Amino acid sequence: MDMPNGVINELKKTKRTGLLLIIIVSMLVMVTLQGSLGLIAASVDENSIYVTALSMFFQLFFPVIVALIISISLYNEKRNEGILIYYYNAFSLTRVYWNKVCSFQIQALAVYVMSVMLAMPFIVLEGGNPLVYVMNNLNGMFYSVIGIIALVNIQFFISVILNNQILSLSIALLGTIGNFFVAPSPLWPYYPWSYLYRMLYHSTIQANQIVTVVIILLISLIAILLNTKRFKKNMLVQ
Amino acid sequence: MKFLPLVTGEFTKIPRILLLFCTAIFALIPVLVSLIVYKQGYDTFAAQGLANSSGLLLYYHFVNNYCVVILSAFLWFFIYSKENSYNTWSLLLTKIPYTVSIIGAKSIVFIVYYVISVIIAYGSLLIVCLMQGISVEFRTIFSSLLISLLITISIGFLQFIFHTIIRNGLIASSISIVWIILLFLYNNFPYAVQLLFPLFLSTTAIELSNLKDMFTIIFFAIGSGLFIVVTVLLSAKKQLFQTD
Numbered sequence: 242m243d244m245p246n247g248v249i250n251e252l253k254k255t256k257r258t259g260l261l262l263i264i265i266v267s268m269l270v271m272v273t274l275q276g277s278l279g280l281i282a283a284s285v286d287e288n289s290i291y292v293t294a295l296s297m298f299f300q301l302f303f304p305v306i307v308a309l310i311i312s313i314s315l316y317n318e319k320r321n322e323g324i325l326i327y328y329y330n331a332f333s334l335t336r337v338y339w340n341k342v343c344s345f346q347i348q349a350l351a352v353y354v355m356s357v358m359l360a361m362p363f364i365v366l367e368g369g370n371p372l373v374y375v376m377n378n379l380n381g382m383f384y385s386v387i388g389i390i391a392l393v394n395i396q397f398f399i400s401v402i403l404n405n406q407i408l409s410l411s412i413a414l415l416g417t418i419g420n421f422f423v424a425p426s427p428l429w430p431y432y433p434w435s436y437l438y439r440m441l442y443h444s445t446i447q448a449n450q451i452v453t454v455v456i457i458l459l460i461s462l463i464a465i466l467l468n469t470k471r472f473k474k475n476m477l478v479q
Numbered sequence: 480m481k482f483l484p485l486v487t488g489e490f491t492k493i494p495r496i497l498l499l500f501c502t503a504i505f506a507l508i509p510v511l512v513s514l515i516v517y518k519q520g521y522d523t524f525a526a527q528g529l530a531n532s533s534g535l536l537l538y539y540h541f542v543n544n545y546c547v548v549i550l551s552a553f554l555w556f557f558i559y560s561k562e563n564s565y566n567t568w569s570l571l572l573t574k575i576p577y578t579v580s581i582i583g584a585k586s587i588v589f590i591v592y593y594v595i596s597v598i599i600a601y602g603s604l605l606i607v608c609l610m611q612g613i614s615v616e617f618r619t620i621f622s623s624l625l626i627s628l629l630i631t632i633s634i635g636f637l638q639f640i641f642h643t644i645i646r647n648g649l650i651a652s653s654i655s656i657v658w659i660i661l662l663f664l665y666n667n668f669p670y671a672v673q674l675l676f677p678l679f680l681s682t683t684a685i686e687l688s689n690l691k692d693m694f695t696i697i698f699f700a701i702g703s704g705l706f707i708v709v710t711v712l713l714s715a716k717k718q719l720f721q722t723d
Binding site: 320405408 | 497501508512545546548549552553556557564647648649650652653654655656659660663
């Protein structure tokens with residue numbers, strides 16, 4: 242199966258699991274709650290309402306949503322023996338692997354874009370211009386995209402290596418709790434689950450820290466490049 | 480059918496060694512984190528008069544509440560939600576007609592694993608105290624052991640409610656993030672909610688008793704025991720298998 246059709250196929254599979262409802266409901270509840278609390282507070286102005294609205298969602302929900310998308314896809318694939326159909330119809334399993342990686346990246350980026358769009362009305366209500374805000378903070382959003390790609394790669398690597406989806410999900414849950422302790426400390430570039438939350442405060446990031454994040458992104462890309470054999474073995478042996 | 484063979488049968492279904500390994504890890508994480516925080520902020524602990532085992536234990540309980548949420552999500556996935564994914568409820572119910580006894584056996588398996596995690600945590604806490612030269616007060620250790628055994632376990636049965644409602648185990652265990660957020664927002668709730676909601680029982684008990692007053696701990700333990708019995712009895716009313 243060629244690239245665009247395969248990716249669209251994977252997206253349709255995720256749509257059928259009913260995850261979209263959970264993601265949208267959690268996003269609406271958390272972002273609107275935090276945003277409206279920020280509107281009430283007097284100390285929050287139009288420059289900091291974006292951070293106020295999104296900090297809790299990025300700190301606690303986003304890593305779990307990424308892990309859930311990956312885990313549920315691999316779990317259903319194994320349980321319904323979907324990969325065997327590709328195998329018997331002589332599709333390359335390496336192609337299926339890369340389709341999955343692409344679809345996970347697209348979904349995680351889509352969740353990020355949706356949450357950013359949800360935070361924009363609060364900037365308007367506070368009396369600012371969202372387009373001006375985005376133009377001023379473009380480098381922070383660029384760092385966030387790098388962080389998301391690294392996080393998805395590492396989570397997918399853990400899921401395939403452990404071959405146990407509930408374990409990888411609980412590692413992500415532990416990662417969100419570790420955010421309380423690691424994100425304020427100087428160790429955060431080595432801790433992928435805190436990237437997105439830390440990138441909100443991009444003005445305090447130093448150059449050597451962003452270089453560390455890019456190096457971790459490259460390491461994660463190499464790791465998932467070498468992981469295809471393990472994926473085939475896990476999926477075909479029941 | 481007798482009750483004891485049912486419990487041993489439940490133990491044979493689950494991957495025991497994996498679960499033991501993971502309970503040990505989830506029990507050791509709060510001990511490690513509290514030790515690091517205690518060593519880093521020794522001066523602030525000493526200024527409050529907590530430069531002994533009680534300062535370590537107060538921080539241990541703060542981290543432990545979060546870890547129990549994840550541990551219970553992990554355990555209930557294997558104990559309860561695997562039956563949904565294998566579709567074996569109807570097979571079980573042909574052999575044992577009472578749903579209460581099945582769910583009772585499953586909750587006993589959960590309680591056994593939880594008690595193992597508590598034993599590992601307190602054993603390692605005692606070893607840490609002896610190795611680092613932290614002075615040990617046995618009265619506070621005994622009362623906090625009672626809090627862990629009898630009160631904090633109600634968080635596990637709160638997570639069990641999600642697993643009974645949602646058929647997909649992965650989604651049910653990921654929704655445990657709701658309990659983590661509510662724990663994070665503990666101070667924003669009114670006092671009545673802090674006293675009555677099972678998620679906050681252990682935090683409130685520590686705040687009220689200050690790891691000394693035994694009467695409040697027993698009072699809260701009776702409340703959490705009532706909550707556990709009511710959840711087990713109510714979850715037995717649910718129709719477990721889908722009828723065509």
